[in-house]
Amino acid sequence: MYTGVVRRLLSLAFTASVLLAADPLADSAQKKLDSISDQKLKRGAVVTLSNREINAWIHEKALKAFPEGIRNEHIELGPGTADGTALVDLTKISKSKNSVNPLIARLIEGERPLRVAIRVDSSNGRCTVFLTHVELSGVAIDGSILDFLIKHFIQPRYPDIKINEPFDLDFNIDRIEIQPASVRIMIKK
DSSP, X not given: OHHHHHHHHHHHHHHHHHHHSOOXXXXXXXXXXXXXXXXXXXXXXXXXXXXXXHHHHHHHHHHHHOTTTEEEEEEEEXXXXXXXXXXXXXXXXXSOGGGSOHHHHHXXXXXXXXXXXXXXXXXXXXXXXXXXXXXXXXXEOOHHHHHHHIIIIITTTOTTOOSSSOEEOSXXXXXEEEOSSEEEEEEOO
């Protein structure tokens, strides 16, 4: 009798540990990123992150950063571009909930599909991320509305973010290349 109970408990514990374990693709991506930030790579090294690794890594980061505000996040890579989609509840992910106008908060509350498209230019230790398209609930967002969303939802979490302006790459990175199947990060020679 006790043997059956013990087997069931062990089976349940094993199942729970598998379900709660980190995704090996996300772990692989994190190890590659750590190797870059630790600056232990040889000069001229190339680190390649597959599309699947990137999506697994982003999923884990989104779960930790926004346990209630983002789900179904997905990145599609193209030549020099990336398209990201997710279901988001902006009021749940906002760090500055009190500073959002109540009327605006009512307009954006609830889960909505978000699509963000970027283009990346990178060379000689510099990079520029161009925001090429943003849609919320299928409606294109630009101008002052986009500025508002960036100011209230992105900059509070990432105050050093640079959009549409060049910035220096850290960790001896020469350039970043986005391809349909992967992102390649080249270390300076």
